Amino acid sequence: MPIFPISMGRNLGYGGAAPRVRGSVVIDLGKRMSQILDIDADDYTCLVEPGVSFYALYEAIQAKGYDHIWIDTPDLGGGSVIGNTLDRGVGYTPYGDHWAVHSGLEVVLPTGEIVRTGMGALPGSNTWQSFPYGFGPIQDGLFSQSNLGIVTKMGMALMPNPGGHESFMYAFAHPADLAPLIEIIRPLRISNILENVAQVRSAEQTIAVQGRPKTDFYTGPGMMPDEVIEREAAKLPCGKCAWVYYGMSYGPAHIRAYKLDIVHKEFSKIPGARKIDPATIPKDNYFWSRDNIAAGVPDLEELLWCNWTPNGSHVAFSPVSPIRGRDAEALVKLARDRRVEYGVEMFPAFCVGLREMHLIVEIVFDKTVPEARKAAMDCLRAMIDDAAALxxxxxxxxxxxxxxxxxxxxxxxxxxxxxxxxxxxxxxxNGILAAGKSGIWPKRYRGRGWEM
Ligand code: ADP
Known part of the structure; x- marks a missing residue:
């Protein structure tokens, strides 16, 4: 009997709770295994079960009055901490690389044995959540984006409250500003002057995240023309622009001022770059959503751009590249060319990690229209091949x-x-667990027409 474990099944844009093999029994771990087993307020660590969402972890820490502890949350806080971490999702504080800050797994293997990784293998260990490596080979990687076990417990490091934080937003006027901006971001990010995953978003996505349909802005054929994007962006706090940067600086005021001054000098090298004063940004603007997320406060606003089309659904193309202007340009061109060819709606945003960036291109489509579903899928397949060729x-x-x-x-x-x-x-x-996950098929399925 094929089985498919999920934590909460909110892997939105990447398949949700769906199993790859039709007829699988989905093991919804989060339904009953939803306890926070430990929050260590001295070591800044936690131990959670699959059903613990980022909201639940955040609220538990608040309820205990632990003002000195922050969590890290992805764009949407409603998913599982374990599910997101196993799928190598990211958040927007300095602890945003969830897999990098996890420490210790408990796993049920497909043959039924239970193992603990790292220090958890030592009975009575008191460092399971503080030293991820233990002794011997590190097996944790076997259980990430894989189909080799069911993770029932995971430890994770929590972040100390940095003693102050401040979101900032810059608008860049021209599409061609992207490459020089990315070149400026790289050394600032690697040296941690830019301390969290930096987001560089298209103006179009900034317009769409208001949650209004495209037809509010443009009813003509095809994609929204550049002049309409400029006109509509001009009505928003970001003003007329092509790209918007969202970031946060951490620490007490004098430390933030030191770093923000460097950022300002560097960003100002791009002609027309503008810092938007947060005091001028209305409280219902998406900027404050990013402000929450970068401060580890779970939020759910992100998917408002799904309202762009009727019955909006979304799926993502997520290539990784070095933090270089020429790579950013190549990826945006690749996506835009395919967008025109397939006539799909898409929103590109760069998420800059430490030494690489993910371009997340969200395709939004009407899920009730078969042609729209097919166009989204065909476009994605073409972009994956284009990207691999480069x-x-x-x-x-x-x-x-x-x-x-x-x-x-x-x-x-x-x-x-x-x-x-x-x-x-x-x-x-026996080839029972999550067959096909990450393209890995057990022997009894291989070469029998399951791959697609
Ligand atoms: P979330 O609710 O955080 O979005 P999901 O539960 O959808 O996360 O998990 C994403 C994917 O990761 C699932 O489709 C599944 O393949 C895998 N996964 C999630 N939780 C577990 C787990 N506890 N054990 C093994 N694999 C898991």
């Missing part, structure tokens, strides 16, 4: 695209997939 790979993808994305990681005659399959067959000899 040397870019996705960091995460929708369940339906996992075979294709896995096939792009093909170096040395597919050596990585061969290794994945050997491990899969060894740990899951």
């Amino acid at each position: 040397g870019y790979g996705e960091y995460r993808t929708h369940l339906a695209l996992m075979d294709q994305v896995a096939s792009t990681y093909s170096w040395n005659d597919g050596a990585l997939m061969k290794l994945n399959e050997r491990i899969k067959d060894a740990l899951d000899p």
Whole structure:
């Protein structure tokens, strides 16, 4: 009997709660395993079960009155901490790389044994959540974006309250400002002057996140023309622009002032760059949503751009690249060319990690229209191939695209997939667990027409 474990199933844009194999029994772990097993207020760590959402963790910390502890939340706080971390989701505080700050897993293997990784393997250990490595090979990676186990507990580091925080927003006037901006961001980000995952968003997405339909702005054929984007952006706090930067500075006022001054000098090298004074931004503007998220306060506003089309649904194309202007330009061009070809609506945004950036291109479509669903899928498939031809790979993808994305990681005659399959067959000899997840199929499914 094929089984498919989920934590809360809110992996929106990447497949939600859906199993890859029709007829699988979905194990909804979050339904009953939803306890916060520990919050250590001295070590700044926690231990959670699959059903603990970012909201639940945040609220538990507030309820205990732990003002000195922050959590990190992704764009949408309603999902599972474990589910998001296993899928290598990110948030927007300095602790945004969730996988990097997890410490210790408890896992049920496909054959039924239960293992604890890291220090959890030592009975009575008191450092399971504070030293992720333990002794010997680190097995945690086997259980991330994989189908080798059911994770029932996970430890995670929590962030100390930095003693102050301040969101900032810059608007950049021209589409061509993207490349120089990315070049400026790279050294600032690597040296932690820009301390959190930086977001560079298109003006179009900033217009759409008001939650209003496209037809409010434009009723003509095809995509919204550039002049309409400029006109509508001009009505928003960002003003007439092509790109908007959202960031946050952490620490007491004098420390923030030191860093923000450097940022301002660097960003001002781009002609026409404008810092938007937060005091002028209305409280219902999306800026304050980003302000919450970057301060570890869960929020749900992000998906308002789904209202762009009737019955709006979304799916993401998420390639990774170096933080370089020429890569940003190549990826935006690739996406825009395919957008024109397939006539889909899309919103590109760059999320700049420490030494790489993810371009997240959200495609929004009317889920009740078969042609719109097909156009979204065809466009995604084309973009994945285009990206791979240029040397870019996705960091995460929708369940339906996992075979294709896995096939792009093909170096040395597919050596990585061969290794994945050997491990899969060894740990899951009956091939029951989440077959097809991340493009990894157990022996009894391989080459029988399941891959797509
Ligand atoms: P979230 O609710 O945070 O969005 P999901 O529950 O949708 O996360 O998890 C995303 C994906 O990660 C799932 O589709 C599943 O493949 C995998 N996954 C999630 N939780 C577990 C778990 N506890 N054990 C094993 N795999 C999991």
